[in-house]
Amino acid sequence: MAKQDDAFPGKGEIETSVVHDGEKRPLVEGAVTLPIFQSSTFEYAGEENYDDLRYIRLNNTPNHLALGRKIASLEKAEAGMVMSSGMAAISTALMTVLSPGDHLLALAGLYGGTHDLLSNYLSRFGIDHDWVDGRDVSEWERKLRPETKAFYVESITNPLMQVPDLPGVVGFAADNQLLSLIDNTFATPVNFRPLELGFDLVLHSATKYLNGHSDIVGGAVAGSGRMIKNITSNLNLLGGSMDPHTCFLLHRGMKTLLVRVRHQNTSAAKIAEFLDQHSSVKRVYYPGLVGCCGHSTAKSLFGGYGGMLSFELSGGEEDTNRFMERLHLPILAPSLGGVESLVVCPAKTTHAGLSTREREAIGISETLIRFSVGIESTSDLIFDLEQALA
Numbered sequence: 001m002a003k004q005d006d007a008f009p010g011k012g013e014i015e016t017s018v019v020h021d022g023e024k025r026p027l028v029e030g031a032v033t034l035p036i037f038q039s040s041t042f043e044y045a046g047e048e049n050y051d052d053l054r055y056i057r058l059n060n061t062p063n064h065l066a067l068g069r070k071i072a073s074l075e076k077a078e079a080g081m082v083m084s085s086g087m088a089a090i091s092t093a094l095m096t097v098l099s100p101g102d103h104l105l106a107l108a109g110l111y112g113g114t115h116d117l118l119s120n121y122l123s124r125f126g127i128d129h130d131w132v133d134g135r136d137v138s139e140w141e142r143k144l145r146p147e148t149k150a151f152y153v154e155s156i157t158n159p160l161m162q163v164p165d166l167p168g169v170v171g172f173a174a175d176n177q178l179l180s181l182i183d184n185t186f187a188t189p190v191n192f193r194p195l196e197l198g199f200d201l202v203l204h205s206a207t208k209y210l211n212g213h214s215d216i217v218g219g220a221v222a223g224s225g226r227m228i229k230n231i232t233s234n235l236n237l238l239g240g241s242m243d244p245h246t247c248f249l250l251h252r253g254m255k256t257l258l259v260r261v262r263h264q265n266t267s268a269a270k271i272a273e274f275l276d277q278h279s280s281v282k283r284v285y286y287p288g289l290v291g292c293c294g295h296s297t298a299k300s301l302f303g304g305y306g307g308m309l310s311f312e313l314s315g316g317e318e319d320t321n322r323f324m325e326r327l328h329l330p331i332l333a334p335s336l337g338g339v340e341s342l343v344v345c346p347a348k349t350t351h352a353g354l355s356t357r358e359r360e361a362i363g364i365s366e367t368l369i370r371f372s373v374g375i376e377s378t379s380d381l382i383f384d385l386e387q388a389l390a
């Protein structure tokens with residue numbers, strides 16, 4: 001491992017890959033961690049293409065390249081790239097694979113930013129879409145058009161933690177010559193590697209688990225070398241580049257991805273079970289619970305069920321507010337995937353842009369609570385939940 005060079009393909013176990021793959025060799029001045037190349041421009045060395053000139057916006061500093069290789073290694077992809085945010089990754093990828101006149105099948109209840117990008121923005125450029133249920137193949141067939149180009153899903157939906165029929169999506173896309181894209185933010189490559197199942201492109205908000213410390217915003221994509229090259233060319237024009245200092249923080253965060261997510265998998269599973277058995281809890285959404293959220297799909301494909309869960313209390317809005325106020329450890333905040341536990345009421349925050357009726361149509365009640373399990377002690381978290389429920 002220590003002798004690997006830039007081209008080392010990475011054959012190790014994922015625990016080893018996350019630490020060693022993609023690292024620049026030989027070490028720069030012997031530094032064990034890759035230094036920050038905080039230089040906007042680099043000396044001209046005879047490059048012939050614009051995209052090859054070395055400049056931070058062109059996404060090719062040593063910090064960008066190392067992270068691209070690391071995300072590719074984790075997702076078992078030919079290539080990868082990081083961007084300035086999850087939305088930069090999603091918008092740049094969609095604007096690369098879709099052109100005016102194209103149509104997209106997209107999972108209903110996507111992350112709010114992606115939902116609005118499709119509804120309010122790409123529609124202005126003549127890119128149309130239909131929302132589909134993640135498990136209803138006959139609906140996919142009904143909504144398929146000659147101009148349908150791609151199928152876009154998430155590995156676990158927010159906030160109801162539903163796992164779509166992922167093998168079905170891959171099969172349907174292949175049968176109909178569609179590109180299959182998946183936002184793998186919630187599952188992480190620790191638990192699920194969509195390219196191994198046959199997805200064409202995987203996207204991440206690196207803000208969440210990849211970085212894991214709630215201190216940066218970032219995005220990532222992984223897929224074939226050709227696709228990542230095209231996306232990077234467009235990123236160079238659209239401008240959503242990650243700053244090298246942010247690259248450094250993401251790089252540092254990613255090295256502990258495995259230990260964090262494994263702990264979060266175990267802890268969230270115990271918390272979901274605790275809540276599921278509690279008399280004051282009406283319903284728990286967690287893909288690890290039998291009979292919930294596409295559990296059998298998750299069981300057959302995932303190495304773990306993740307650190308995200310949501311639940312509803314038996315009482316009404318007032319009880320829910322009181323419960324949230326009584327929690328000591330989880331911080332009341334949107335976002336997820338960090339080392340500290342966070343709770344949020346989606347109806348008041350992430351999904352506040354929808355009307356009550358729209359929220360009810362997609363199953364989000366006013367009292368739903370979403371819980372991003374951190375790396376604190378599981379028993380401390382359960383103790384805290386127990387006292388707040390009492």
Ligand SMILES: *Cc1c(COP(=O)(O)O)cnc(C)c1O
Pocket residue numbers: 085086087088111113154158183185186204205206207208217218219
């Ligand atoms: C947060 C999030 C995004 C957007 O990522 P940003 O880094 O905030 O731009 C996209 N998809 C999912 C599933 C997310 O949770």
